[in-house]
Amino acid sequence: MIGLIRKRKLGIALMCSDWRLHQGRVDLNWKIARALKVRGVDVVAVPGPDGLLAPARETEWRSAVRQIAVLAKAHDSVALAVVAHQRCAGHPVSDDEHEIGVAAAAKALKEALKFAGPVAAMVATYRSESNWGLKKIADF
Numbered sequence: 001m002i003g004l005i006r007k008r009k010l011g012i013a014l015m016c017s018d019w020r021l022h023q024g025r026v027d028l029n030w031k032i033a034r035a036l037k038v039r040g041v042d043v044v045a046v047p048g049p050d051g052l053l054a055p056a057r058e059t060e061w062r063s064a065v066r067q068i069a070v071l072a073k074a075h076d077s078v079a080l081a082v083v084a085h086q087r088c089a090g091h092p093v094s095d096d097e098h099e100i101g102v103a104a105a106a107k108a109l110k111e112a113l114k115f116a117g118p119v120a121a122m123v124a125t126y127r128s129e130s131n132w133g134l135k136k137i138a139d140f
């Protein structure tokens with residue numbers, strides 16, 4: 001409805017399962033929410049999400065897309081993010097390759113869902129096990 005004020009604008013992050021990103025003091029959910037300009041983000045977690053476009057992971061990719069579609073419908077999500085991270089065991093590539101991979105995954109996610117809102121590609125940057133930055137790579 002035009003003019004309706006959304007009280008609970010939410011986003012969804014497809015991010016890594018790695019426990020280090022999900023510690024309370026890392027507060028990555030809040031950092032992602034702030035970057036997406038939403039109140040909070042639902043999380044779909046898989047090991048190495050920026051590697052999901054590899055042919056060997058097609059089943060995982062389709063599963064993640066399905067889960068995101070369910071959440072997007074349920075919460076009327078306004079923005080999505082694919083969040084890779086440095087030093088990822090689930091997709092052990094260089095920092096540069098994480099940036100390339102996460103951009104490709106974000107673009108593919110937007111297309112797979114025909115999502116109308118922005119889909120951001122981000123990388124959580126390593127400072128220490130309990131301190132991660134968040135770098136925006138691209139918006140689709």
Ligand SMILES: [Zn+2]
Nearest residue numbers: 016018088089
């Ligand atoms: Zn990881």
